[in-house]
Amino acid sequence: MTETVLSVRDLRVAFETRRGTLTAIDGVSLEIGRGEILGVVGESGAGKSVTGSAVIGLIDPPGRIAGGEIRLGSERIDDLPPEKMRRIRGRRIGMIFQDPLTSLDPLYRVGEQIVETIRTHTDLSAKTARARAIDLLTEVGIPAPERRIDGYPHEFSGGMRQRVVIALALAAEPELIIADEPTTALDVSVQAQVITLLKRLCREHGTAVMLVTHDMGVIAEAADRVAVMYSGRIAEIGPVAEVVRAPRHPYARGLMGAIPTLSDTAERLTQIPGSMPRLTAIPPGCAFHPRCPNVFGRCRVERPEPILVGGTRVACHLYDARGEAA
Amino acid sequence: MSARMDDAAEAPDAPRATPSRLARFLGSDLWLNFRRSKLAIGAFAVTLLMFGLAFAAPWISPQNPYDPAQLELLNSNLPPLWNPDGQSPFLLGTDDQGRDVLSAVLYGLRLSLIVGMLGVVVSGFLGIGLGLVAGYFGGALDTVIMRVADVQLTFPAILIALVVDGVAKASFGSALDTNATILLIVVSIGLSFWVQYARTVRSSVMVERSKDYVQAARLIGLSSPVIMVRHVLPNVTGPVFVIATINLALAIITEATLSFLGTGLPETMPSLGTLIRTGNRFLFSGEWWVVAFPGIALAGLVLAINLLGDWLRDALNPKLQ
Amino acid sequence: MLAFLIRRLAQAAVVLAVVGLIAFAMFRFAGDPVNQIVGPDTPVSERAEIRKSLGLDDPVLLQFGRYAGNVLRGDFGISYQFRQPVTTLLAERMPATLELAFCATLFALSVGILMGVYCALRRETFLAKLFQAISLVGVSLPTFLIGILLIFLFSVTLGWLPSYGRGDTVRIGGWTTGFLTVSGLKALILPSITLGLFQMTLIMRLVRAEMLEVLRTDYIRFARARGLTTRAIHFGHALKNTLVPVITIAGLQLGSVIAFSIITETVFQWPGMGLLFVQAVQNVDIPIMSAYLLLVAAIFVTINLVVDLLYTVVDPRLRTSVGRTA
Numbered sequence: 026m027t028e029t030v031l032s033v034r035d036l037r038v039a040f041e042t043r044r045g046t047l048t049a050i051d052g053v054s055l056e057i058g059r060g061e062i063l064g065v066v067g068e069s070g071a072g073k074s075v076t077g078s079a080v081i082g083l084i085d086p087p088g089r090i091a092g093g094e095i096r097l098g099s100e101r102i103d104d105l106p107p108e109k110m111r112r113i114r115g116r117r118i119g120m121i122f123q124d125p126l127t128s129l130d131p132l133y134r135v136g137e138q139i140v141e142t143i144r145t146h147t148d149l150s151a152k153t154a155r156a157r158a159i160d161l162l163t164e165v166g167i168p169a170p171e172r173r174i175d176g177y178p179h180e181f182s183g184g185m186r187q188r189v190v191i192a193l194a195l196a197a198e199p200e201l202i203i204a205d206e207p208t209t210a211l212d213v214s215v216q217a218q219v220i221t222l223l224k225r226l227c228r229e230h231g232t233a234v235m236l237v238t239h240d241m242g243v244i245a246e247a248a249d250r251v252a253v254m255y256s257g258r259i260a261e262i263g264p265v266a267e268v269v270r271a272p273r274h275p276y277a278r279g280l281m282g283a284i285p286t287l288s289d290t291a292e293r294l295t296q297i298p299g300s301m302p303r304l305t306a307i308p309p310g311c312a313f314h315p316r317c318p319n320v321f322g323r324c325r326v327e328r329p330e331p332i333l334v335g336g337t338r339v340a341c342h343l344y345d346a347r348g349e350a351a
Numbered sequence: 352m353s354a355r356m357d358d359a360a361e362a363p364d365a366p367r368a369t370p371s372r373l374a375r376f377l378g379s380d381l382w383l384n385f386r387r388s389k390l391a392i393g394a395f396a397v398t399l400l401m402f403g404l405a406f407a408a409p410w411i412s413p414q415n416p417y418d419p420a421q422l423e424l425l426n427s428n429l430p431p432l433w434n435p436d437g438q439s440p441f442l443l444g445t446d447d448q449g450r451d452v453l454s455a456v457l458y459g460l461r462l463s464l465i466v467g468m469l470g471v472v473v474s475g476f477l478g479i480g481l482g483l484v485a486g487y488f489g490g491a492l493d494t495v496i497m498r499v500a501d502v503q504l505t506f507p508a509i510l511i512a513l514v515v516d517g518v519a520k521a522s523f524g525s526a527l528d529t530n531a532t533i534l535l536i537v538v539s540i541g542l543s544f545w546v547q548y549a550r551t552v553r554s555s556v557m558v559e560r561s562k563d564y565v566q567a568a569r570l571i572g573l574s575s576p577v578i579m580v581r582h583v584l585p586n587v588t589g590p591v592f593v594i595a596t597i598n599l600a601l602a603i604i605t606e607a608t609l610s611f612l613g614t615g616l617p618e619t620m621p622s623l624g625t626l627i628r629t630g631n632r633f634l635f636s637g638e639w640w641v642v643a644f645p646g647i648a649l650a651g652l653v654l655a656i657n658l659l660g661d662w663l664r665d666a667l668n669p670k671l672q
Numbered sequence: 673m674l675a676f677l678i679r680r681l682a683q684a685a686v687v688l689a690v691v692g693l694i695a696f697a698m699f700r701f702a703g704d705p706v707n708q709i710v711g712p713d714t715p716v717s718e719r720a721e722i723r724k725s726l727g728l729d730d731p732v733l734l735q736f737g738r739y740a741g742n743v744l745r746g747d748f749g750i751s752y753q754f755r756q757p758v759t760t761l762l763a764e765r766m767p768a769t770l771e772l773a774f775c776a777t778l779f780a781l782s783v784g785i786l787m788g789v790y791c792a793l794r795r796e797t798f799l800a801k802l803f804q805a806i807s808l809v810g811v812s813l814p815t816f817l818i819g820i821l822l823i824f825l826f827s828v829t830l831g832w833l834p835s836y837g838r839g840d841t842v843r844i845g846g847w848t849t850g851f852l853t854v855s856g857l858k859a860l861i862l863p864s865i866t867l868g869l870f871q872m873t874l875i876m877r878l879v880r881a882e883m884l885e886v887l888r889t890d891y892i893r894f895a896r897a898r899g900l901t902t903r904a905i906h907f908g909h910a911l912k913n914t915l916v917p918v919i920t921i922a923g924l925q926l927g928s929v930i931a932f933s934i935i936t937e938t939v940f941q942w943p944g945m946g947l948l949f950v951q952a953v954q955n956v957d958i959p960i961m962s963a964y965l966l967l968v969a970a971i972f973v974t975i976n977l978v979v980d981l982l983y984t985v986v987d988p989r990l991r992t993s994v995g996r997t998a
Contacts, residue, residue, distance in 0.1 A: 115899030
């Protein structure tokens, strides 16, 4: 693998609420290399967005990072003072959110917002920054950028706005971009365009991307590797082809089986019975065991550690140290 | 984009048997909220105290300040009891007529509360009535009522109250007896504050009107007023109650202001506002107690009611649950 | 845009017409205008003469037309108390009221916005809680009580500021101003605070609530993700978005302030239109009362219109879809 841009080890994020401390993420480990797109997939509430927020340091009270470490390159960034973290945000890590409609300040022109980001992180003059902003808009595929740079966000369509958001995230040339559901709020046709754009930019700039989504289609299309999350833990993480075509973790198997395909002749989609447990009621042992078709004694008591099987890391007792499925 | 962890952590409801109304109330969020809020409890206690004092005024006042026979000029301009020149039984001092300030404040509190509450009742009836009509019948009636409401909203209540007052005086002559004056003030206040009720009730009615149970009632042949009062009205009680509480404070302030301006209750039967007006004259000669105590009573009353209204509004607000 | 303007002007005209009708009704039917001009023992024949000369026997519609015509020419009739044209009386006193209203609004805006922003950004501090307590008091205390309290504190006890009147004023053309003399400025302080306190608390609460809302938006979160400085986020983006609705509401308040001056002017014996109105109510001077009503309506309507137009200038989203606002 190429040089590692992001390395997350055993990350834990906890929220203090009236009902006690809730652990949103419990022991998540992943890494992303240069120019690589890691998909992070899972149901709502599995902890995907929290992972992204933790990496960029935007976990707000009552939440906090309760354990583990996050490294950008070789430096640790999870314990930095706020001002140092601020300088990393935007400059070395960029983030784009789900809804382009609400991501942009409606009272400022698009160009002003890009220039502001550029000049916060570099010493460029206003003129140079503006020229660079026009370049960025061209890169993300906005037609007539010299004119549209002075437009207000509401004057752009949804897809165009998301491109502007990507331009903003790229403005200071970060090494890593966290894309939190970047296509969920867009039309299907526009989705494809945005994904293609992301992939191209990633190849051309060598930016690492953490692509958080619940849409397996997007993952299959764009990601190099994928991490499947469940109940704040990673069930399986590995190359996309392996995880999608031959999933090992029972939950991942269930997920892939639930995706409708045109070639499928089955009458009904397979469904995983039950639902993901609430944060206040995470089962002991393996979090998935109450719903697992392959559950056995050990699953109920002991939490599985990730084990390398082939090219994938799986957290399931079915694959103990001896290797293949029991 | 922040993960809403709290929502994910709700415990499922446990089934329970149907309890009595009192038990339901004591278990309700409203009561729990109240018990936890020291401010709300304090405000409620003060309000209750004020109401109690006002109600009991005729019995607990050392003196009846309206009765000229009980006044002696000899006792005039006495400072409060803790001042070396003070005299018993005048706990809070006397004014230039020998009137006991404590008694005057108690009676004034009584008047202020009575007028305020009557004002709320009038504006409530007017507002709810007009709101029901506008919302239920819609059409031209609705438009007219709402336009009038809009026009009226551009003017502050005190201006409307003053105008009504002035016009009444012009039409009926300035020789109005005290009861008529009270009626006039109550009507002025009522006319100034109905809009809030009307708007709230109207929107609720418009929501309810299209619901099935109203259509069903119509089919059975129930007349419109019956439907409105019996079915629609109970659904509006929550917000109306909040409006009424805040309105009470405003009504009391409006009456006090009218009296202070000389167009409210007269000096022969003074409310707290009138007392402040008369006492203001003595501020510079150093006799502060004639103004201070009515002022404190008024301020305390309004503050308590406002706090209660604020708390009630937040407690009943579905968005904040 | 033009359609919007015409519609608002039409609305304004309707409001003024309605108020004009009420003012006329008061003018003509409240009490007997003849009684106000002559004593009770004037013979009936003379009264009939006077009635005829005043045009009181003509059809009502004609009288209304005459009234409206007069009003549009600036003729509001003769005051019963002072035997002078109402217009002259009002014009004499308008500078006093307007200067007071201006200072009060200035006070309310500056202090209110400052306190509101502070309370939003430093929510848990003692000072913020203190400000909130003050705001509750400001809303609860009747204006006249505040005035009396201030007089007692600063005039009677400390002797720093005057308790009544405008001090020395300077006449410039048709305007008398208190801004150019020390005593004039001193005299403005207590009444301005009294008049502006209620508005100040309103603005403070509004700014605080708005700012807290704004700080929770996606675009603020995105701004943080881009590593913008706290200063840029709070005062560039958050504040600007907060102030947009606030400015318009404050503008609307200006009208209230002019009307509320009635009370403040009475407490401080400030020779403005408000005091004139109160005296008119006390002495049943109908012409002044109806004129004041019309004037206040006109001021309100004008301010509303200006504020609506201002809104479209300030918020770029409204420039293209102006028809939305009602």
